[in-house]
Amino acid sequence: xxxxxxxxxxxxxxxxxxxxxxxxxxxxxxxxxxxxxxxxxxxxxxxxxxxxxxxxxxxxxxxxxxxxxxxxxxxxxxxxxxxxxxxxxxxxxxxxxxxxxxxxxxxxxxxxxxxxxxxxxxxxxxxxxxxxxxxxxxxxxxxxxxxxxxxxxxxxxxxxxxxxxxxxxxxxxxxxxxxxxxxxxxxxxxxxxxxxxxxxxxxxxxxxxxxxxxxxxxxxxxxxxxxxxxxxxxxxxxxxxxxxxxxxxxxxxxxxxxxxxxxxxxxxxxxxxxxxxxxxxxxxxxxxxxxxxxxxxxxxxx
Numbered sequence: 001x002x003x004x005x006x007x008x009x010x011x012x013x014x015x016x017x018x019x020x021x022x023x024x025x026x027x028x029x030x031x032x033x034x035x036x037x038x039x040x041x042x043x044x045x046x047x048x049x050x051x052x053x054x055x056x057x058x059x060x061x062x063x064x065x066x067x068x069x070x071x072x073x074x075x076x077x078x079x080x081x082x083x084x085x086x087x088x089x090x091x092x093x094x095x096x097x098x099x100x101x102x103x104x105x106x107x108x109x110x111x112x113x114x115x116x117x118x119x120x121x122x123x124x125x126x127x128x129x130x131x132x133x134x135x136x137x138x139x140x141x142x143x144x145x146x147x148x149x150x151x152x153x154x155x156x157x158x159x160x161x162x163x164x165x166x167x168x169x170x171x172x173x174x175x176x177x178x179x180x181x182x183x184x185x186x187x188x189x190x191x192x193x194x195x196x197x198x199x200x201x202x203x204x205x206x207x208x209x210x211x212x213x214x215x216x217x218x219x220x221x222x223x224x225x226x227x228x229x230x231x232x233x234x235x236x237x238x239x240x241x242x243x244x245x246x247x248x249x250x251x252x253x254x255x256x257x258x259x260x261x262x263x264x265x266x267x268x269x270x271x272x273x274x275x276x277x278x279x280x281x282x283x284x285x286x287x288x289x290x291x292x293x294x295x296x297x298x299x300x301x302x
Contacts, residue, residue: 057143059189062181064225064298072122072293078301081128081162085155086196089136094196096167101130103200104165107213108220111272111281118271118283121292123224128162131155141193142171149189156188160300163223164191165216167199174198174206174215177222180299192219212278221273225295226288229273234261241287244268254280 082105088095105127114120133155141147156164160180170176175194182190197203198215205211230247232238238246245265251258251274258267269276270283284292 057176057178059144059178059182059186061179062183062299064181064295068298069294070290071297072290076122076293077124078122078293078296079124079126080296080300081158082125082165083128083155083157083162084130084165085151085167086130086132087138087151087166087168088132088134089139091134094139094167094169095132096196096199096202098130100199100202101127104213104216107200108217111214111217112220112284114284116282119286119289121284121289123292123296125163125220129157139168140171141168143173143176143193145171148193152188152191156191159187159190161302163220166191166193167196168193169197170195174210175219177219179222180225180295190223192216192223194219208279209277214272214278214281217272217281221284221288221292224292225299226273226291228275229268229271230275234263239273241285241291243285243287244271244273247274250275251280253277 084101084104086094086096086101105125108125110116112121112123112125133151135151137147138151141151151166151168152164155166160182170193173195175192175198177192178189194216197205198210198213200211200213203211226241227239228250229239229244230250233248234246238244245268246261246263247267248260251267251269254269254277256269258269259265260267268274268285269280271288272281272284273288274281
C-alpha cells in the first residue's frame with residue numbers, strides 16, 4: 001500500500017526528513033454540552049480476528065472544566081519529559097536497546113510534529129531517564145492488575161507532568177493509557193503501557209501491521225486527553241472533536257473509503273486515534289491538537 005509522503009517504513013528511519021497502532025462537539029466550544037467525567041482509561045487491543053477487545057479501565061478521572069478550554073493555539077509549545085521503564089521477564093526478552101528507545105522518542109516527536117501530515121500539536125518529547133527491571137509478573141501485567149499497580153508504585157516518576165512509558169508485553173493488548181485527571185491517590189497509575197514488540201526495529205511479530213512505533217503515539221494521545229475517533233459512534237458528540245468525522249466502528253488495516261456513519265466525511269482511518277495499521281496513520285487534527293493542549297495545560301503543566 002502507498003504511504004503518504006514522510007511515512008516511515010519498518011526497515012528505514014530517515015531522521016533528517018521526519019522521523020499504537022471517546023465525547024463530539026467543537027473541540028472546546030464553551031457553548032457545547034458539557035463533557036461527562038471520564039470513568040476509565042483506555043487501551044489498544046491487538047486487532048484481528050479472535051483477539052480480545054479493549055476493556056474499560058475502571059479509574060475515575062476528572063473532566064476538563066469549561067473555563068480551561070480554548071487556552072492553546074498556534075504558539076503553544078510543550079516539551080514533555082519521558083521516563084522510559086524497560087521491563088523484561090528474564091533480562092533478555094523485551095530488553096530493548098538504548099538505540100531502540102531513542103528511535104521510539106524520535107517517532108513520537110515526528111508524529112506529534114506533523115511531519116507525516118495533519119496538524120502540528122505543539123508537543124515534543126525528551127527522554128529524561130531509563131530504568132531496567134527484570135520481573136516476569138510486571139512484564140506480563142494486564143490493565144488493572146495487582147502487578148500493574150505494584151510496577152507503577154515502584155517506578156512512576158514525576159507524574160502527572162512527565163510521561164511514564166512502560167515497555168512490557170502489555171498483557172493481551174498492544175498497550176493502554178489512563179486519561180488525564182486521575183485523583184492524587186491514584187496518580188501512580190499515570191502513564192502509558194506499550195508492547196515492546198510494537199516499537200520500531202524490535203520484532204517481526206507485528207510486521208506490516210503494528211511495527212512502526214505508532215502504538216506509543218496512539219497511547220500518548222490518550223495520555224493527553226484524546227478519545228478514540230470511534231468513541232460514541234455516530235452520535236452528536238462522538239469523540240468531542242468536531243474535525244474528526246463521525247465513525248461507528250474501529251478500523252483494522254487501511255480500508256480506503258470506509259464510511260460507517262451517515263454524517264459527512266469518511267471514517268478518519270489515517271488518524272492516530274483509530275485502530276488502523278501503523279502504515280495507515282499520519283495525522284492528528286487541529287481540533288485534537290487543541291484538546292490535547294487544553295488537557296495538558298490544566299492537568300499536567302508544571
